[in-house]
Amino acid sequence: MKQKITFCTAGHIDHGKSSLVIALTGEDPDTRPEEKMRGMTIDLGFTFMPVNDEEIAIIDVPGHEDFVRTMIAGSWGVDYFLLTIASDEGVMPQTIEHAEIIASIGLKEGVIAMTRVDLANDKMRLSSREEARTLAEEMGFTDTNIIETSAVTGVGINELRDELARLTRKGGREREIREPFFLPIDRILSIPGHGTVVAGTVACGTYRLGKPLRLLPHDMEVRVRSVQTHGQSVDEVYPGQRSAFNLPRVEAEMLERGNCLVDGDIYRTSSIITVTYNHSKRAEKPLLHRQRVRLLTGTAEVIGRMSILDRDTLMPGDNTICQFMSEKPLVTRYGDPFIICHFSTKRVIGGGRVLDPHSKRVRRKKELVERYRQIEKDGERGLIELIMKEMPADRLLWTEEEIARRASFSEEKTRRHIETLKGDLNRIGGGYITTELLSYLGERVRGALEIYHRENPTTKGMEVGSLFKKLGYSVSDRTTMSGIIEMIEGVQIEGKIVYLSESEVALSRLQRHLVERIIKELEPEGDEIKILGESGLREIVGSPDERNFEAVMTYLTRQGDVWR
Secondary structure (H helix, E strand, O other), X not given: OOOOOEEEEEEOOOOOHHHHHHHHHOOOOOOOHHHHHHOOOOOOEEEEEEEOOEEEEEEEOOOOHHHHHHXXXXXXXXXXXXXXXXXXXXXXXXXXXXXXXXXXXXXXOEEEEEEOHHXXXXXXXXXXXXHHHHHXXXXXXXXXXXXXXXXXXXOOHHHHHHHHHHHHHHOOOOOOOOOOOEEEOOEEEEEOOOEEXXXXXXXXXXXXXXXXXXEEOOOEEEOOOEEEEOOEEEOEEOOOOEEEEEEOOOOHHHOOEOEEEEOOOOOOOEEEEEEEEEEOOOOOOOEEOOEEEEEEEOOEEEEEEEEEOOOOEEOOOOEEEEEEEEEEEEOOOOOOEEEEEEOOOOOEEEEEEEEEOOOOOOOOOHHHHHHHHHHHHHOHHHHHHHHHHOOOOOOOOEEHHHHHHHHOOOHHHHHHHHHOOOOOEEEEOOEEEEHHHHHHHHHXXXXXXXXXXXXXXXXXOEEHHHHHHHHOOOOOOHHHHHHHHHOOOOEEXXXXXXXXXXXXXXXXXXXXXXXXHHHHHOOOEOOEOOOOOHHHHHHHHOOOOHHHHHHHHHHHHHHOOOOO
């Protein structure tokens, strides 16, 4: 299935985004009566346009600064941007704000349409084009052409269509088709006779009609009656497609933008995420440690506090690692982009990407920043390394399933990354232990056995379950315990008994005398095996010391010289 390409519009209010979309497609994205009445797009508007023998989606987003949340919902998960700048006005504050959002969510390619060229004189046109070019450079936009247009006269419309076609031929952003299905909901409708319909852009994975899904954060299973994409009923949907799901027996009132439809239990909610954060150089004030802010990611908007891990104040233009502590459950994935807005003014003040979607609250340390910088550098592989190093104090192994669930990765992706960590991870049975932890465990095991051999010189070694329990590890599977011991240098295991390789049973002079007496008394007489009770044997050999007698009998039993 070829990936559908999605463009999103952005730009200052009244710079002609919706008019431009009508000129391109012949369809009006302002579909709701209140949108018509107000003359502006107050919610996401979607239109479709044939390009290169296929259909692309154009998402028209609002320009009013009160509705930045809506723009985030529309621009997340798209392939290219269509940024409008009026030729007779040039770059405006909201133009910059929208451009920053585009850059923050990872969109680097698109097209800038200089609208209303029919209303601008030559000086205005040149000045506006130069402002647009400067903005593109500041935001790091690449392969972004600037085209002059007029929705009134039709100037540049065909050229703009050709540019959209050129970008479409390049293909869209890479999306993960093999990951579990994930759709952030950005539109909720209640349709008479049909019930609740939710819509969004498929972020990753595929869905085939007939399979139940989970609704987050409600954590409830839902049935899907029908699916539409690009206006057509379908049985299957793919990453990047605009899709609508009819959910019977689900009340629209219980849903909100930011809820998600997912497959399986890989995706979970969290209240703490660790992120790399860029405080905008255009922010009016520094970001303060534990400042209350609004976080927008995917289609969700949540309120919480930003914990800066290495300082008390983050100046405009600076970047660091933070933990966002949400006031309500949030669904994110590694690498998801987000925007931070001022709590009261709702102005965009920064953005970044999620490094760990299921974090624990941590104390502020510069070492933690370095650790997360490494994740930022190593990508998904780095997150798996972090998870392995976060092993609870009483555990030694993570299974693939546990690692995948903790990282919100598929088991296939998890296995692929584990393969690249062979030098750092060791497989034992169905789980993995880090080389670092194995080395540390080896030191503890050898130390414990040295003490045991010193205190119990007549016994060969320690029972493996008792050893792990003594060290504080909850391992119940003997095969796993044996597998771990076999990987520790200088230690051996026979059956259930663990001992140091170089250890020898050290008998005292009295104990050696007892050994000789017991063996002599139990020597067979002819073909008959000699059987004696322990109390009787003890009297015969003359051992008043019960402890020495028991130690010698244990030694002889383990040596195979006697049977008890």
